Amino acid sequence: MRVAVFAGDGIGSEVTAEAVRVLEALDLLKLELVYGDVGGVAYRKHGHPLPAETLEIARSCGAVLFGAVGDFSCDHLERHLRPEQAILGLRKELGLFANLRPATVFKGLEDLTTLRPEVAEKIDLLIVRELNGDVYFGEKGIRTLDDGRRQGWDMMSYAEDEVRRIAHTGFKAAMGRRRKLCSVDKANVLETSQLWRDVVIEVAKEYPEVELSHMYVDNAAMQLVKNPGQFDVIVTGNLFGDILSDQASMCVGSIGLLASASLAEGTFGLYEPIHGSAPDIAGKGLANPMATILSAAMLLRHSYGLEVQAARIEAAVGRALADGIRGGDLGGQAGTKEIGDAVLARL
Numbered sequence: 001m002r003v004a005v006f007a008g009d010g011i012g013s014e015v016t017a018e019a020v021r022v023l024e025a026l027d028l029l030k031l032e033l034v035y036g037d038v039g040g041v042a043y044r045k046h047g048h049p050l051p052a053e054t055l056e057i058a059r060s061c062g063a064v065l066f067g068a069v070g071d072f073s074c075d076h077l078e079r080h081l082r083p084e085q086a087i088l089g090l091r092k093e094l095g096l097f098a099n100l101r102p103a104t105v106f107k108g109l110e111d112l113t114t115l116r117p118e119v120a121e122k123i124d125l126l127i128v129r130e131l132n133g134d135v136y137f138g139e140k141g142i143r144t145l146d147d148g149r150r151q152g153w154d155m156m157s158y159a160e161d162e163v164r165r166i167a168h169t170g171f172k173a174a175m176g177r178r179r180k181l182c183s184v185d186k187a188n189v190l191e192t193s194q195l196w197r198d199v200v201i202e203v204a205k206e207y208p209e210v211e212l213s214h215m216y217v218d219n220a221a222m223q224l225v226k227n228p229g230q231f232d233v234i235v236t237g238n239l240f241g242d243i244l245s246d247q248a249s250m251c252v253g254s255i256g257l258l259a260s261a262s263l264a265e266g267t268f269g270l271y272e273p274i275h276g277s278a279p280d281i282a283g284k285g286l287a288n289p290m291a292t293i294l295s296a297a298m299l300l301r302h303s304y305g306l307e308v309q310a311a312r313i314e315a316a317v318g319r320a321l322a323d324g325i326r327g328g329d330l331g332g333q334a335g336t337k338e339i340g341d342a343v344l345a346r347l
Ligand code: ATP
Pocket: 011, 015, 068, 069, 070, 255, 256, 274, 275, 276, 277, 278, 279, 280, 281, 286, 287, 288, 289, 291, 327, 328, 329
């Protein structure tokens, strides 16, 4: 198994180093790690945040473990040369159309969430968000009407094959979990959502074991805070998913614990923590690597089907937290390396 490691900027190199240690400790068959430059680091070395050789590396691998990109010293550059373009470029070039974000409350951290502990402790959900379509990529513009008023517009659209593809991702994810899928839309007012719902219902026939439900997005936002324990997998479009996944992640607490996957058709995926390059703590050995370690677990699960090893990593992180190992983001003292050691010791 050939895995690309793109550490990127700021704390990216510190947190990916710990995730790599965890992967190497698992004795995976023929694990080969290939390193590449992205972000500000890549701009300074190659003059571009996503150099051709980095893209080449990604294409030659089965998955990418990604750190973070972001670098203030690049703020003056034209947009296409800024570090953030690396991740947008990778999404586009690698056909990453599904974003998966698990939200789980680990034992012992219930009091750190924004919800009441007895509500928070029940959260164990996964949001599957479509990444390539919707209102972000439709026709758009600002025009001046005959009466002189300016008008902005962004066209929301989904083609049925785009919905079918993400629906399959949602159903497959549900099959590997508690077999419940909630499709979130706004079918009472949006035509796009009506089509979305029709297609999801059609795809559901191929997954008779999965219990499908539908929810309007406004209600979903409310239910995520009121009774999040009811959800297993949520599948939704780009715009609704953008909002709901940030909402769900903050319900479970710290930025240093949240992993994500961006999947292409087939088994290829890019895995990264949801946090950024955290320039305020970069280079100090203070960053919590757990989000990246948990991203590595997602990599094993989704790109290589290594469910047992993925679950082992997740259990080790859970046990480290239960034993009181806390990074600065959780109000604790443990540094990056120490947290890595603690997870390794429990693997
Ligand atoms: P970017 O633009 O790269 O997304 P950002 O400013 O949005 O960066 P983050 O880099 O995600 O935000 O950091 C937000 C805050 O959370 C910072 O104060 C940072 O130090 C803290 N933080 C982020 N990741 C971690 C981590 N792994 N461990 C500890 N603290 C973290």
